[in-house]
Amino acid sequence: MPSSLDSALFAALGLRAKDLALLEPDLERWDASALTPAQWNARFLPHYFGTYPPALLHRDFDAALHNLHLARGTKRSIIAPRGAAKSTWKTLAYPLRCALEGWEPYVAILSDCSTQANNQLRHIRLELETNQRLASVYRTACAPGAEWNESKLRLKNGAVIEAFGTGKKIRGHRNRSARPSLIIFDDVQSNADIRSAELRQHAWDWATRDVLPAGDERTNYLAVGSALHRESVAVRLGQLAGWTGRTYRAVLSWPERADLWDEFERHATNLADANKLETARAFYERNKAEMDRGAEVYWPDRFPIVELMLKRAEVGATAFESEYQGVPGVPEGAEWPAEYFDRTDFFFDSWPADLVFKIQSLDPSKGTSEKSDYQAHVLLGLSQFGTLFADCELRRESGWVERAIDIAAAWRPEELIAEVNNTMGLFTPAAEQVLRERHAQGRPVALKYTETIVSRPKPVRIRALNDYLRRGQLRVKNTPGGRLLAEQLRDFPHGAHDDGPDALATAVLRMQELVT
Template identity: 20%
Template sequence: MFKNEDEQNRYLIYKYLQDVGFSEEATIDMIIKHSSNLFGYHGLAYQLGKMSLEFFCMYFLQDIFLPKEDNAAAPIAKVHEEIWQDIQESIVGDGNNQIGRILPRGTGKSAFGTFAATIWAHAYKFKIYTLICSDIGTTAEKFIKDIKDTFLENKYIEKAFGKLLDDKNKRYICNATQLEFTNKTFIEAISSGSPMRGRKYGNNRPDLIILDDYQSEDDVRTESAREKKWKKFSDDVKYAVQKAVVRNGKTVKKGTTLIALGTLQHKECFYSRLLKQPTWKFKIEKGVLIDDFVNEEDEKINGLDHYFSTGLWAEFKNILFNFKNKNHLEDAKEFYWQHESEMQYPLLWKEFWDCLDYALSYYENPTSFKQEVQSDVDSIGEKWFKTVATELRKEIETHKFIKTMLCVDPASTSKGTSDYSAYLVGSLGDNNLKYARKAELAKINARTDFDKYIGHMIKLLLEYHEIRTVYIEKNTFNGADANQLELKINKNFILKSRNIKIINESQRKNKDDKISTIIPFMNKGQIIFAEEDEDFTEQILEFRGQKFSVHDDAPDVTAEFANRIENVKRSSSMEPVVVNGLY
C-alpha cells in the first residue's frame, strides 16, 4: 500500500489528526506547517501522540502494534481501540479513575493495556509513579524488561522525546523491577503478594496502579484463599493511592488511576468481586460473540453450547468424536474446509483469531473454554468431560501395548461415599493412545477389608501378566499396603520373578488440578475405555470438580494412569521394588 515507511508514517499523522477532530483542510495545513519537523524532537508526531494514545501506539510502538512485513503484528480489533480510549480518558480525560476490563485469554490485554499505557503515561510524564502488580514476581519482571527494552531501543521514541532511559547512568535506578527515567518518573513492578502501601518515589505515592492478572490459581482455589486475597487488596490499596488535589471545587491534579485487567476464574474470585464495586467502571468481553437465549419453553439456553451442537457444527462434532475412525481429526478439519464460509461465526478479534482453532478448543474442554474465552463463570460446576471413548474389551485386547501398569486408589472411610476402591489396568499402545483395559470401582473398603483389597491387586497382576508397575496412593495407609503387596508378590511363585515395581507416593497436588490435565485428552478420545466398564466411565462423565461431585475416584485414578504411564520403566532387579516419595 505504501512505497516506504516515511509515506506510511505521514499517512498515520494524516489519519489520526482527523480522528482527534481536525478537518481534512486543517490537517493538511498542519502537516505543511510542521513539514520540517514531523517526527523529530517535540515535532508534530510528538504533539499528536500526546492527544491520542492510539496514534502513539500505532506510530511510536509500530513495531509491536502496526502490521508490517518485518514483524508479526496482527491487525488491531475494535476492542483494542476501545481499551486505548478508556485508558486515555481515565489518565488525562474525564473518565472514571478506576476502570477494569475482563478479557478473554489471547486478547493481548498486557500488551494493549499494561505495556502501552505505561509507556505512554511516562513518555509524556502524565504519571510520576506507576506500580504494576501481577500474580507472580517473574511476570512483573517481564513487564519491566519489555518496557526497558522499548525505551532503550525504540528509534521513534528517542527521536521525538530524547533519551528518556539511561541505564548507564548510576544516578538513575534501573534494575529487574524498577525503572527511573530522566524526566523524573518511576515505574515499579511487584507481585500481588507484595504490599502496595508505604511505597513512594520522592514525595509521590503511586498515581497509576495496574492490576494485570492480579490473582493466581492458588488465590482462587478455596473460599478462604479468595477471601484473603480480597481483604489484602481492600486493606492495602487504601494506603497506597495518591488523593486528588481539589481547590475551590476544581480538580487541580487527578488522583491515582487504577486499571484492572484480568480473566474471571470463579464467581467469587478477585475480579468477580471487583467488577461488582460501584466505584469501578468495568467492561466484560467474550471471545465468541454468540449470545444466550430463552427457548419456547422459557428456558435459558447457553448460546455457545447450542451453536456448536447444531447444524454443520453438529456434523463436524460427530466426525471429530468418531473414535473408531483413526483419521477423525483430519476428516473433521476437511469437512470444515469444505464448508468454511458457512461455518464462520463472529469473534472478538476476527482479524487474528480462527474459527476452526476456537471450535477445537471448545470441543476439547467446553467448561474451561467458556470460562477463559467467554468470561462465563456460571459454567463452573458443569460436567468436566463431555465424552468418553470406548471399545469392546476384546477389541482393546487386539492392540499392541508397549507399557502396562496398575493404578489403585483405596477407599478407606466408613462413609457411604467412600466404599469403592478404584483399580485401573492401563497400557500405552504402539499407536500412542492410552487404553484403560480394565477400570473398575470394586466394592471394597480398604480399611475394613484390607486383605480383600490387597488380594484384588494380586488377582489383577495374575490376570494381566504384562504389568510391571503398580501405583498406590500413599495417603491412606502410609505404605502399609505397599509393603503387604510386596510380601504377597514374593510369596507367589508366578509373580515373584516378574520384577514388579511398586510406586507408593503421597498426593500433594490439588486433585482438581491433576484431573484437569486429562480433559483435552479425554475429549479428543486419546484415552480409551472398555465399553463393559460402564460404572467407571459414568463416574468420569458425572465429575464436576471436587466441590460439586459426590465421587472422584474414577477420574482421579485415570489421571494418575495417564500422567504416569509415559514414564513407566521396567526395573532391572528380580525382586519387587517399593518407591516412596511425594507427588
C-alpha cells in the same frame, strides 16, 4: 511515512490522512503527546501493533485511555479474552507512555507473582533501552535513571515504574512524596490461585486492604484479566461502588449450525486420527458457508470462528467460557454443571401467584465476624406445577431469632424449621420469648415452628437438591441473598460457605415430608 500495515491500522480505526501526518519520523515531543493511544502505539510500537487490524474492543481501549491521565480517580476493570492484547495495551504501551510523558509520577504494575510482574516490567525496560523511535522523541526520559533493575525503573525525568507480585506489600511505597498515581492489576491470580477459597480471599484482602489504600483520591486504577472465578479479583473489582466494569466476549454470536460444529469437534478431538486437526479443518472448509452462518466474533482478522472453536475443543467448554467468554468459571470438582445455573429462567423477580405450599428454614450461626458462618434464612414455595421457588437471606448478626420471626411474619409459612445442632437448646425458649413480646406489642405472629437435629452429613443433605436442579425445577429469586445462594450452590462442595444450600436442603426435605 507509516508503512502499509500502519496505514491499514489507521484506516481500520477511522483515522484520516492528516492524522497520518503526525507520524513523520521528525515527530516533535509536543506532537507525540497529542496522539491518541492508537496513534501513539502504531508510531512507537509497530512491532506490537502493526500485525492485525484492531478489534472492536481496541477501539474502546483507545477511547478509554485517551487523556485518562487528566481524569483523576478513575477506576476501571476489564474482563477480556485471552490473546486480546489487553496487557499489551494497558500494561505495556499505556504505562510506558505515561512514564515517558511524565503524566504519571509513579506507576505500579501488579501480576500474580513477582516473576510475572518483573517480566511485564522487562518488556517496558527493553523498549526504553532499544527502541530508537522512542529515543528520538523522548531523548531524556529514555535514559536509565538512578534505579534500573528487574523490579523498578526510575527514568531520568523522575517517573517510576515498579512491579509487584500478588501479596507483596505496596501500601506505603512512594516516589519521593507521591503515592502510586497509576495502579494496574494485570491477571493478579493464576488458575491455581482461584481453586482455593482461602487463596481467593487472601488475594481479595490484599487487593482491598493493601493495594487500594496505597493510592489516594487522584490515583487511577486499571484492572485487566479473565473471569477465572466469580470471586476473582478482576471480577469483584468491577462490582465495587465507584468502579466501572466491562466484559468482552470472543464469540459475540454463536453459529446457527451447532450440529456441524459438534461434528467438527468430534474430528478435532479424535484420538484415533493422527491428523485430527487437519481432518477438522478440511471438514470446516467443505462446510464453511453453513458453519459460518450466524457467527460473529470480536476480532475476525486475528481469531476467526474456526480458530476459536478449535480452542474451545482444545480447552473444553467450561474453560473456554471463563477464558474467552468472560463467564466466571465453575470450580474444579463442583457438584453441579454450570448450565444448571445459566438457564435464562433460573432467577425470578416476583413470587408466583400459584404457590400451594410455603415453608421457611433457619440455619443459625452465633458468629458475627467476617469469617463466621452465615445465618441462613430460606423462604421456599411450591407451585401447583411442582416447581420450587426460593429466596434466601444470609446474615451475620446477633438477633437471628428475631430476624427469623420477622421474616415469617411477612412470609407466613406453614412452618418454620430450625436446625438446632449447635444452639444448645436456645432456639425454642428464644422464639417463645420473641413471640410473647410481639403479642404484647400488639403485633402477634401466628407461627408454627419445629426444631430439627440433623445427623446425616451435610453434603448428603445438600445433594437432595440434585433432581430439582437437574430437571430445572428450582428457581431462585433475583435478590442479593438469592444471588449469593446461587453462588454457594455453584461452588458446592468446595466453596467458602454452604450455609444457604444447607438451609435450602433442610426446607426441601421438610417440605417433602409435609406434602407427601
